[in-house]
Amino acid sequence: MACLICASGAVREQLDVGCHPVSTFFLQESNAPERDFRLALGQCEDCGTIQSMEPVPHDALVPPYDWLFAREPEEHLDGVVEQILALPGVNTNSVIGALTSKDDTTVERFRRKGFLNTWRVKLDEDLGVANPAANIETVQKLTTPDRMATIAARRGAADVLIVRHIMEHAEDPRSFIQGIAALVKPGGIVMVEVPDCTTSLRLHDYCMLWEEHSLYLTPETFEPMLSIGGLEPIRTDVYQLPFENSLVQLARKTGTPGPIRKSPAARAQVGLLESYAQAYQPARHTLRASLERFRAERGPIALFGAGHLACAFANYMGVADLIDFVADDTPQKQGKFLPGGRLPILPSAALVDKGINLALLALSINNEDAVIARNEAFVHAGGTFRSIFRASPRSVFAGGL
Known part of the structure; x- marks a missing residue:
């Protein structure tokens, strides 16, 4: 394809995470039809821009x-x-x-x-x-x-x-x-x-x-x-x-x-996507093994926050089948289903009501402390909060589950 920025033919595809639905199209029924789109990234080796293919x-x-x-x-x-x-x-x-x-x-x-x-x-x-x-x-x-x-x-x-x-x-x-x-x-x-x-x-x-x-x-x-x-x-x-x-x-x-x-500094970014892409499948395998082990040893898992980040985690990382539901207190989202993984969206009270042991935060890292404070009943019941983001100090990718 021609580069979206410099129009050269030097874009090299390096990461394909598969075909997925649009993350704002919350489903009214768990078996509702969906329209999928291929999501793949490439990097232009001329201007350095990482872009959708x-x-x-x-x-x-x-x-x-x-x-x-x-x-x-x-x-x-x-x-x-x-x-x-x-x-x-x-x-x-x-x-x-x-x-x-x-x-x-x-x-x-x-x-x-x-x-x-x-x-x-x-x-x-x-x-x-x-x-x-x-x-x-x-x-x-x-x-x-x-x-x-x-x-x-x-x-x-x-x-x-x-x-x-x-x-x-x-x-x-x-x-x-x-x-x-x-x-x-x-x-x-x-x-x-x-x-x-x-x-x-x-x-x-x-x-x-x-x-x-x-x-x-x-x-x-x-x-x-x-x-x-x-x-x-x-x-x-x-x-x-x-x-x-x-x-x-x-x-x-x-x-x-x-x-x-043209910028030499921008062109020097070539290679950044390649290392990102090479780590994708190993990250999926490691995450899946960790969540499978948690479910087997300690019990059910939920996501917290029904937005596009939750969709990305469940769908691109291939772990939707290991998650029971998504907790979200936005009234309009409740009763619907997350695109792709088709996970039910329930109020946060369901974390306790349904005996969830691990809640994976899929919302802004800035808001993690406030969300945990509002859901102290879950923590007092023995539940654990971790984050889906690697940059969070609570990251599920840091191990220790």
């Missing part, structure tokens, strides 16, 4: 429910806004633009500082999408140069544009990057935030894979990427988080769209 089409990702939401990290945003305010040309007369609802809290930070000329691209008004369940999977597809230029002409091109946690979803990243550049005035600033996959790649954490993501970036491969839109990096920062760091780049529109600026 077959990005799932956006229309297959629109969830059947309108109550789903995602929380992105917030703790670094005050500092990012201060960095933008310190840049030449940014003042309270500046137009602050945003691409999705994920950007609202950043825009609000500007408004609190007196920036009242703000706007955000709206699915209905700007993109003509009426489906209330449509979200970033639809926005990314519609973020094209021509369409965004039309929006900029109507709303007023931005002096500062906020784009958080969507670029990694882009089916056509080159068109997407050129699209966001079209929303900005010449000389304007773009703030782009994406997840940093370095920790997952180096720790061999396969929950990183997600059918919604086409790009799996590191600081080195991310740094030159916005040059596709004629944007020149001002700074690229890594914000440390327990599971997955955030990468934030501030860039200025100084040129015109074109090919990516």
